[in-house]
Amino acid sequence: xxxxxxxxxxxxxxxxLIEGPDDDLTLTDSVFAxxxxxxxxxxxxxxxxxxxxxxxxxxxxxxxxYKGIGVWGNNIPVAWAFGIINFxxxxxxxxxxxxxxxxxxxxxxxxxxxxxxxxxxxxxFAVICAALYPVVHTGRPWFAAYWLFPYxxxxxxxxxxxxxxxxxxxxxSTYFTTSLLxxxxxxxxxxxALRDRSTGKWSQRLYGxxxxxxxxxxxxxxxxxxxxxxxxxxxTPLVVSVHTIVSFDFATAQLPGWxxxxxxxxxxxxxxxxxxxxxxxxIVPAREFLGLKNVITLRHLEAMNKVILATGWIVAYGxxxxxxxxxxxxxxxxxxxxxxxxxxxxAPFFWMQMFCNVVVPQIFWKRSLRRSLLVxxxxxxxxxxxxxxxxxxxxVISLHRDFIPGSWxxxxxxxxxxxxxxxxICFFGMNFLLFLRFVPSVAANEVKELAHEMRHxxx
Amino acid sequence: xxxxxxxxRTPLATLQHEPxxxxxxxxxxxxxxxxxxxxxxxxxTVETSSSAGYPATSVCMNCHAQIWNQSPYxxxxxxxxxxxxxxEWKKVHRLPDFVYFNHSIHVxxxxxxxxxxxxxxxxxxxxxxxxxxxxxxxxxxxNPKPNIRPRQYITAMIDPAPGQGTFETHFSExxxxxxxxxxxxxxxxxxxxxTTCHR
Numbered sequence: 001x002x003x004x005x006x007x008x009x010x011x012x013x014x015x016x017l018i019e020g021p022d023d024d025l026t027l028t029d030s031v032f033a034x035x036x037x038x039x040x041x042x043x044x045x046x047x048x049x050x051x052x053x054x055x056x057x058x059x060x061x062x063x064x065x066y067k068g069i070g071v072w073g074n075n076i077p078v079a080w081a082f083g084i085i086n087f088x089x090x091x092x093x094x095x096x097x098x099x100x101x102x103x104x105x106x107x108x109x110x111x112x113x114x115x116x117x118x119x120x121x122x123x124x125f126a127v128i129c130a131a132l133y134p135v136v137h138t139g140r141p142w143f144a145a146y147w148l149f150p151y152x153x154x155x156x157x158x159x160x161x162x163x164x165x166x167x168x169x170x171x172x173s174t175y176f177t178t179s180l181l182x183x184x185x186x187x188x189x190x191x192x193a194l195r196d197r198s199t200g201k202w203s204q205r206l207y208g209x210x211x212x213x214x215x216x217x218x219x220x221x222x223x224x225x226x227x228x229x230x231x232x233x234x235x236t237p238l239v240v241s242v243h244t245i246v247s248f249d250f251a252t253a254q255l256p257g258w259x260x261x262x263x264x265x266x267x268x269x270x271x272x273x274x275x276x277x278x279x280x281x282x283i284v285p286a287r288e289f290l291g292l293k294n295v296i297t298l299r300h301l302e303a304m305n306k307v308i309l310a311t312g313w314i315v316a317y318g319x320x321x322x323x324x325x326x327x328x329x330x331x332x333x334x335x336x337x338x339x340x341x342x343x344x345x346x347a348p349f350f351w352m353q354m355f356c357n358v359v360v361p362q363i364f365w366k367r368s369l370r371r372s373l374l375v376x377x378x379x380x381x382x383x384x385x386x387x388x389x390x391x392x393x394x395x396v397i398s399l400h401r402d403f404i405p406g407s408w409x410x411x412x413x414x415x416x417x418x419x420x421x422x423x424x425i426c427f428f429g430m431n432f433l434l435f436l437r438f439v440p441s442v443a444a445n446e447v448k449e450l451a452h453e454m455r456h457x458x459x
Numbered sequence: 460x461x462x463x464x465x466x467x468r469t470p471l472a473t474l475q476h477e478p479x480x481x482x483x484x485x486x487x488x489x490x491x492x493x494x495x496x497x498x499x500x501x502x503x504t505v506e507t508s509s510s511a512g513y514p515a516t517s518v519c520m521n522c523h524a525q526i527w528n529q530s531p532y533x534x535x536x537x538x539x540x541x542x543x544x545x546x547e548w549k550k551v552h553r554l555p556d557f558v559y560f561n562h563s564i565h566v567x568x569x570x571x572x573x574x575x576x577x578x579x580x581x582x583x584x585x586x587x588x589x590x591x592x593x594x595x596x597x598x599x600x601x602n603p604k605p606n607i608r609p610r611q612y613i614t615a616m617i618d619p620a621p622g623q624g625t626f627e628t629h630f631s632e633x634x635x636x637x638x639x640x641x642x643x644x645x646x647x648x649x650x651x652x653x654t655t656c657h658r
Contacts, residue, residue: 154467156594 017111020294022451027295028193031444034290034436035194042289047433053426060419061136069139073413078399082417083137085391086424088246089274090130091172092267092387094179095239096275097123101182102235105228110453111303113446114295118286119279120183121441125431126278127176129424134168136420164248171245175238182231188214188224189445243271250394256337257398260325266318270387273311273357276304277383284377286436295442298371305370308383312361315390319358333403345410346397349389356386473591478584479551483535491580491616498572498579498614505572509561513548516540551585552576559658569607569645570599573616580616600650607641 018027064071074081097119104112135144148169150158159166192214195207214220247267250258280301287296326338341350360382363369370376401408435441470476490496499505504512516539523533539546552575554560565575572579577588589595599606608615641647 152464154592154594156592156597 015297015299016454017114017297017299018295018447018451018454019297022454024448024451027448027451028444030291030294031440031442031447032194032197034292035438035440039437040289043433043437047430050426050430050433053423054430056419057423057427060416060423061132063416064136064420065139065141069137071414071416073411073417075409075411077402077407077409078396078411080395080399081411082413082421083133084249085388085395086421087130087133087137088391089388090126090133090424090428091175091246092243092271092274092391093278093384094123094126094130094175094275095243095268095271096279097121097126098175098179098235098239099272099275100279101186102232103239105232106236110450111300113450114292114297114442115279115283115300115304116446117183117186117439117443118283118441119275120179120186121432121435121439122279122282123179123275124176124183125428125435127172127179128431129428131172131176132424133420164245164252167245168249171238171242175242178231178235178238182228182235185224185228185231186443186446187439188212189216190440190443192216193444194440239272240268243267250398255398255402256326256331256333257322257341257394260322262318262321262325266315266321269311269314269318270390273308273315274384274387276308276311277380277387280304280308280376280380281384282432284373284380286441288373290436290441292442295447301373301376302367302370305364305376305379308380309361309364312357312383316358319354336401337398340401341393341397344397344401346393346400350393350397353386353389353393356382357390360386468590468592470590473587475587475590478586479549480584481549482547484532485585487579487582487585505562506566507563509563511562516546551587552591554591558656560656566613567610567645568603568647569610569613569641570603571606571608571612572614574599574606574608578616596656597651600655603647603649604640604642607645607647609641609644 020026072082074083097116100112100119101116101123105116135141138144138147146153148159148166150161150166159169188211191207191211195204195211198204198207244264244267247263251260251263253259283296283304284301287293323338326334329335341347360379363375363379396411400411466472490501491498501514501518502511503514503518504510516536519533519536520540523536527533528537535546538544575589577586579585579588
């Protein structure tokens with residue numbers, strides 16, 4: 001097939017997924033190099049910033065718990081503000097990992113190989129950040145477990161199973177568990193390789209413990225492959241279900257701006273959109289500094305930008321349907337909401353959202369821009385901002401002016417809100433830096449397998 | 460985990476049936492069963508207030524000024540009476556601070572003393588009758604009927620017609636002169652809103 005394509009038109013032949021020498025030793029060395037090398041100064045610099053931010057995060061959580069939820073900017077009617085905006089934003093970011101690891105695996109998309117572990121790790125850390133918010137938002141996090149999880153308690157009551165908020169608990173905890181297992185299972189062969197090649201006593205021991213006795217026997221590989229495919233099967237519906245349920249938190253309410261059936265697909269597309277943008281934001285500098293350019297090539301980045309462009313259009317379609325339905329309903333409240341959204345006090349945020357999520361991704365129609373590192377990095381940051389603004393607009397614009405003008409109120413975040421948000425970004429960054437430092441961020445075993453396949457089949 | 464779930468249901472955690480030693484050897488058996496004193500003689504705010512009330516020492520002295528007035532058992536009662544220093548009775552049925560509870564409404568609706576406090580007339584040393592779990596409260600709040608009695612029997616420790624079921628069935632089936640069941644008479648409804656108890 002590839003040969004045929006090459007004869008017809010040389011220009012449509014895909015570039016190789018691995019550049020440079022592709023023997024096993026070189027690949028292993030290049031993938032493991034960031035783990036072997038002594039800790040770089042830049043790493044320490046970033047780590048210290050993120051550590052400081054993490055300290056700020058936990059101070060802000062401590063202050064919230066000590067003083068109560070009143071230190072946030074939330075009010076009535078805007079009872080869901082930064083807490084839920086950031087929850088949805090983070091959980092959305094997580095979706096790229098599951099999509100890349102599960103769906104692209106089942107579709108046998110070879111280009112997932114170099115970036116799957118990276119994005120799975122991103123998923124894990126993003127879900128941790130996301131889960132923090134609703135738990136702190138309860139005001140008494142130490143009670144949250146018994147409020148949220150159904151267990152045979154002596155209270156004689158259960159959580160409200162008809163509420164999407166309860167479904168959320170299951171969706172997010174299933175999502176986290178599956179993502180963790182998937183990521184860890186994929187790591188096993190590489191952890192074993194690290195164990196075998198470490199020289200330090202402690203690194204041998206620790207990698208030894210975490211590799212769970214992996215010896216690379218044929219039977220191990222057979223079980224590993226079936227477990228990996230099974231987990232991919234389990235994870236696949238989660239790509240769709242988690243954000244669908246998150247969207248139900250809004251769509252099942254009657255509030256203008258929330259009460260709409262387009263929410264589930266539009267939330268899922270938005271999640272993948274923001275997730276891929278975050279992968280690009282992280283991977284562009286990471287491949288540069290970790291020297292992984294031979295395995296994470298421009299072809300990978302270009303493919304991700306195409307996904308951003310495609311999901312960006314689904315999101316744009318969602319915006320269009322929302323606006324159309326507001327108008328078509330003829331409901332004065334829906335129309336009022338539309339008016340508030342486009343011309344109200346938060347209108348600049350709406351137009352900024354449109355610019356970031358609808359206009360900016362269009363640059364990826366052009367091949368040279370799709371392949372420019374600087375352009376894609378900046379565009380991906382725009383998309384991240386745009387998707388945050390989308391959640392801000394959905395929550396704050398809908399809530400701050402609902403049916404009765406008497407219950408309208410303005411909203412502004414407090415310094416604690418901002419500290420929590422910046423804090424989770426730093427916490428996420430800290431986890432990610434630790435991941436880059438101690439674990440191979442590209443799956444060496446899968447890359448080597450791909451290299452073998454390429455040698456024999458010209459993938 | 461399972462053990463924890465189990466532990467929370469045992470008297471070790473609920474303190475059910477755990478005798479509470481009071482400063483004076485007060486025997487409910489004697490006062491309720493032998494003497495036939497109505498609960499409300501001592502716990503006299505039960506119909507009007509959230510608390511059933513501990514009796515003032517003067518209430519004890521209504522009788523004990525005349526009988527057992529030399530008994531060393533009652534030294535503390537006399538001391539309290541003459542000094543004006545209250546006897547420090549120990550609380551037996553303890554609810555958390557976040558639970559709103561009012562005795563008067565329960566009595567007015569026909570929940571008998573024995574329903575929640577058990578057979579006090581058989582307790583030498585007072586103890587907590589029910590397990591006091593939230594599910595125990597809710598059992599009755601969801602379906603009050605079996606536990607509602609006519610108000611004139613509020614302090615009765617046993618049914619007026621033993622072996623004939625609850626007051627509800629007794630009244631509806633025996634064709635007694637009142638045609639209404641106690642639930643209807645007392646206008647009793649299920650109350651399960653969170654804010655009924657958590658205000």
